[in-house]
Amino acid sequence: MAYENIQVAREGSIAILTVNRPKSLNALNGKTLREMTQAVRELADQSRALILTGAGDKAFVAGADIAEMAPMTPWSAREFSELGHVLTALLEDIPCATIAAVNGYALGGGLELAVACDMIFASENARLGLPEVTLGVTPGFGGTQRLVRLVGKLRAKEIIFTGEMVDAQTACRIGLVNEVVPQAQLLAHCKKVAAKIAERGPLAIARAKRLVERGYDMPLRAANRQEAETFALLFDTQDRAEGMKAFLEKRPARFVGK
Numbered sequence: 001m002a003y004e005n006i007q008v009a010r011e012g013s014i015a016i017l018t019v020n021r022p023k024s025l026n027a028l029n030g031k032t033l034r035e036m037t038q039a040v041r042e043l044a045d046q047s048r049a050l051i052l053t054g055a056g057d058k059a060f061v062a063g064a065d066i067a068e069m070a071p072m073t074p075w076s077a078r079e080f081s082e083l084g085h086v087l088t089a090l091l092e093d094i095p096c097a098t099i100a101a102v103n104g105y106a107l108g109g110g111l112e113l114a115v116a117c118d119m120i121f122a123s124e125n126a127r128l129g130l131p132e133v134t135l136g137v138t139p140g141f142g143g144t145q146r147l148v149r150l151v152g153k154l155r156a157k158e159i160i161f162t163g164e165m166v167d168a169q170t171a172c173r174i175g176l177v178n179e180v181v182p183q184a185q186l187l188a189h190c191k192k193v194a195a196k197i198a199e200r201g202p203l204a205i206a207r208a209k210r211l212v213e214r215g216y217d218m219p220l221r222a223a224n225r226q227e228a229e230t231f232a233l234l235f236d237t238q239d240r241a242e243g244m245k246a247f248l249e250k251r252p253a254r255f256v257g258k
């Protein structure tokens, strides 16, 4: 499938999706959101890990496209917001791991995309923020909800209400990114983490992801029951038999996803 605003690359079982509108700092217009959604759906089935990044060395994604939003009516803004919600929910729902390689500005919709990923690695020059209030609107792709869950209410409100950016080191300190790496090594670092995940049992990764995502909004006892059921169900899989056999035979496991 040929895309206009994104690039998709496959390296074995790892996929790399690059938002490719560097002239507007990879801002997300409707077409880009639709292309990303389609690509993520396609890649999810064929990949063990998906890396999201932005073209160029300045921005991951500098937010939703302000030029496209400026003439929107409340109804078209609602539809636009839904596009972002579909994509961010999809990133949480797909069975493969998602890694945001934040290689510069991750603002507004860009940060909202990153916080919907399973992990975030940032380059030293990264700046993260939700500047929507400077434009007279709220975050629209889940930022008010996911940011709070990641960094807590006090820090999330400071970031949302001031519209100020935080630098990469601060983001790391408050738990908004996993790790900060030099820009030249960012993609290689993300690929290394992705490759590690790709070696593991894919059913186990998919189920662990679902348990974390679904369990987050559930009471602890109910979520733990779900964990026990999932743990038990995986005992019926070839991968579980292979994983334990390989350990006992002191060799690497060969997982097949069954």
Ligand code: CAA
Pocket (backbone or CB within 6 Å): 023, 024, 025, 027, 062, 063, 064, 065, 066, 067, 081, 084, 105, 107, 108, 109, 110, 112, 131, 132, 135, 138, 139, 140, 141, 143
């Ligand atoms: N939408 C559209 N175009 C954008 C953009 C955006 N979010 N961010 C940057 N651009 C464009 C600029 O208009 C500029 O285009 P021209 O060259 O045609 O003038 C180009 O990208 C380069 O940007 P700057 O010249 O502004 O670069 P800079 O280095 O001086 O500043 C910046 C970088 C601080 C990131 C600045 O571009 C900026 O503040 N961008 C907007 C950030 C923002 O407000 N994002 C939130 C959008 S709202 C949102 O995302 C809503 C939601 O939740 C759904």
